Amino acid sequence: xxxxxxxxxxxxxxxxxxxxxxxxxxxxxxxxxxxxxxxxxxxxxxxxxxxxxxxxxxxxxxxxxxxxxxxxxxxxxxxxxxxxxxxxxxxxxxxxxxxxxxxxxxxxxxxxxxxxxxxxxxxxxxxxxxxxxxxxxxxxxxxxxxxxxxxxxxxxxxxxxxxxxxxxxxxxxxxxxxxxxxxxxxxxxxxxxxxxxxxxxxxxxxxxxxxxxxxxxxxxxxxxxxxxxxxxxxxxxxxxxxxxxxxxxxxxxxxxxxxxxxxxxxxxxxxxxxxxxxxxxxxxxxxxxxxxxxxxxxxxxxxxxxxxxxxxxxxxxxxxxxxxxxxxxxxxxxxxxxxxxxxxxxxxxxxxxxxxxxxxxxxxxxxxxxxxxxxxxxxxxxxxxxxxxxxxxxxxxxxxxxxxxxxxxxxxxxxxxxxxxxxxxxxxxxxxxxxxxxxxxxxxxxxxxxxxxxxxxxxxxxxxxxxxxxxxxxxxxxxxxxxxxxxxxxxxxxxxxxxxxxxxxxxxxxxxxxxxxxxxxxxxxxxxxxxxxxxxxxxxxxxxxxxxxxxxxxxxxxxxxxxxxxxxxxxxxxxxxxxxxxxxxxxxxxxxxxxxxxxxxxxxxxxxxxx
Numbered sequence: 001x002x003x004x005x006x007x008x009x010x011x012x013x014x015x016x017x018x019x020x021x022x023x024x025x026x027x028x029x030x031x032x033x034x035x036x037x038x039x040x041x042x043x044x045x046x047x048x049x050x051x052x053x054x055x056x057x058x059x060x061x062x063x064x065x066x067x068x069x070x071x072x073x074x075x076x077x078x079x080x081x082x083x084x085x086x087x088x089x090x091x092x093x094x095x096x097x098x099x100x101x102x103x104x105x106x107x108x109x110x111x112x113x114x115x116x117x118x119x120x121x122x123x124x125x126x127x128x129x130x131x132x133x134x135x136x137x138x139x140x141x142x143x144x145x146x147x148x149x150x151x152x153x154x155x156x157x158x159x160x161x162x163x164x165x166x167x168x169x170x171x172x173x174x175x176x177x178x179x180x181x182x183x184x185x186x187x188x189x190x191x192x193x194x195x196x197x198x199x200x201x202x203x204x205x206x207x208x209x210x211x212x213x214x215x216x217x218x219x220x221x222x223x224x225x226x227x228x229x230x231x232x233x234x235x236x237x238x239x240x241x242x243x244x245x246x247x248x249x250x251x252x253x254x255x256x257x258x259x260x261x262x263x264x265x266x267x268x269x270x271x272x273x274x275x276x277x278x279x280x281x282x283x284x285x286x287x288x289x290x291x292x293x294x295x296x297x298x299x300x301x302x303x304x305x306x307x308x309x310x311x312x313x314x315x316x317x318x319x320x321x322x323x324x325x326x327x328x329x330x331x332x333x334x335x336x337x338x339x340x341x342x343x344x345x346x347x348x349x350x351x352x353x354x355x356x357x358x359x360x361x362x363x364x365x366x367x368x369x370x371x372x373x374x375x376x377x378x379x380x381x382x383x384x385x386x387x388x389x390x391x392x393x394x395x396x397x398x399x400x401x402x403x404x405x406x407x408x409x410x411x412x413x414x415x416x417x418x419x420x421x422x423x424x425x426x427x428x429x430x431x432x433x434x435x436x437x438x439x440x441x442x443x444x445x446x447x448x449x450x451x452x453x454x455x456x457x458x459x460x461x462x463x464x465x466x467x468x469x470x471x472x473x474x475x476x477x478x479x480x481x482x483x484x485x486x487x488x489x490x491x492x493x494x495x496x497x498x499x500x501x502x503x504x505x506x507x508x509x510x511x512x513x514x515x516x517x518x519x520x521x522x523x524x525x526x527x528x529x530x531x532x533x534x535x536x537x538x539x540x541x542x543x544x545x546x547x548x549x550x551x552x553x554x555x556x557x558x559x560x561x562x563x564x565x566x567x568x569x570x571x572x573x574x575x576x577x578x579x580x581x582x583x584x585x586x587x588x589x590x591x592x593x594x595x596x597x598x599x600x601x602x603x604x605x606x607x608x609x610x611x
Contacts, residue, residue, distance in 0.1 A: 045099025047126025080110020085456030101139030116446025152180030177211025215348030239268030240306020248351030275434035290388035319586035421477030451480025
């Protein structure tokens with residue numbers, strides 16, 4: 001949707017008795033409270049000082065338990081990632097408040113990240129006074145123009161009378177249909193000006209936005225019949241199942257039990273289907289499971305629910321699942337047939353469509369072809385026997401895979417939320433940390449943003465103050481937003497930063513090794529900080545481990561600490577993250593690990609040694 005300048009006037013006045021008159025800044029605070037916002041991530045600056053003053057006065061009037069807590073981050077990018085972690089773990093929209101100019105531009109990375117991964121977020125930016133817009137005033141930026149391509153919708157509010165209605169509509173847009181970030185740019189004079197406040201129930205929307213949530217009944221019946229006739233079906237699920245709420249994950253499990261098909265997932269969909277279930281094949285795609293990728297390649301009916309056929313999943317498009325009929329269920333109509341042509345597209349909410357599919361399946365008396373499924377599962381078991389995630393264990397050095405396995409073993413029975421940075425550690429976490437529930441996994445998928453995990457952990461911990469929140473990180477990625485450990489210390493958030501430290505930009509090094517003739521251009525992390533001393537300098541706890549025999553005890557020390565912890569886990573430096581589909585290859589052309597102990601030695605699926 002394009003940017004909208006809301007102008008005075010042509011909007012009909014709302015009939016109210018004794019409307020409350022307040023400043024634009026007070027309207028912002030009141031609207032946040034009325035929208036049920038309890039956490040606001042922000043950083044003050046000149047163009048938003050009236051709003052910060054209104055927050056101060058709100059706190060003074062309401063006292064400590066006023067229902068709206070402002071979290072002072074150390075960088076605006078940290079604010080947006082923290083809002084993402086809050087939203088992804090809680091199901092509620094994340095809310096951000098930053099100033100004009102560099103405040104807004106610093107937030108861009110997190111806004112794009114939220115758009116790519118369908119995270120509900122409302123971002124408030126300050127703007128110079130309306131009469132200075134376009135004059136290159138101090139800290140002026142065309143925020144609406146800059147963010148037009150990276151928000152679900154954005155607004156420049158020039159009339160305080162439109163402000164409350166704009167805010168309420170922004171929350172509706174951010175959380176409805178395919179979720180995403182919405183930005184509201186508010187000039188400073190609008191924050192000072194007075195207008196009548198309009199509550200969420202009384203506000204008339206400025207736009208008509210009513211996304212379709214119910215699927216077409218005829219298409220749902222057709223899909224049920226296609227699935228019933230399948231010999232080699234597979235469920236390909238994504239973050240849309242999680243965005244549709246916990247009920248959608250329950251319905252996915254229920255429908256899978258009826259159909260008997262295997263289930264795989266994108267990176268963003270982990271947890272929608274329990275990893276402990278025998279029908280779970282693991283993640284698919286570039287660093288996905290051998291059995292998941294081969295099943296996608298050889299299936300005859302693919303049921304895609306809430307995924308968008310991303311290039312990291314499909315591999316080479318002309319070789320993607322070549323013999324299958326494809327059913328695509330998505331709330332975003334523009335995603336259907338965008339990357340991959342499908343045989344049947346159903347626009348609707350994942351939970352709603354799954355519920356209707358179950359009803360139609362049962363009403364029609366559909367039954368899966370058990371004999372064909374038996375053969376299909378026998379083939380899948382043969383692929384599983386390859387043990388694509390195997391690695392050579394070591395008593396001398398901590399293998400990164402082993403570190404994640406032990407972290408999972410020691411936290412799986414706790415109330416745990418996992419965030420990650422981006423790189424090899426992210427993929428190892430996806431491969432070896434087995435998620436049983438939705439909303440427990442927060443990572444940057446579409447944009448692949450280094451620096452995401454630490455602030456996201458801050459947001460997740462605020463949403464779940466009594467839970468264990470761990471950011472699985474790399475020593476390069478963690479330094480992107482390291483300053484947010486100060487936020488965790490200030491607000492008493494006991495997040496745990498578990499760094500797999502191999503002294504390399506690991507994924508960059510891996511690609512340089514496998515695809516660029518081992519020319520390691522600028523991928524070695526020189527002059528690394530002492531992470532233990534750095535933690536202590538921030539007022540957190542620092543732990544270091546380089547001995548596999550001591551790993552369990554030190555992980556437990558980390559878990560049991562009531563304070564923020566930075567854990568420097570020194571791991572094997574040359575380990576590659578495998579299996580892997582090289583760029584431009586098909587699902588059945590994966591690079592697999594060898595059984596020998598040569599570091600970095602890999603073979604492709606045909607048994608050819610590559611390194």
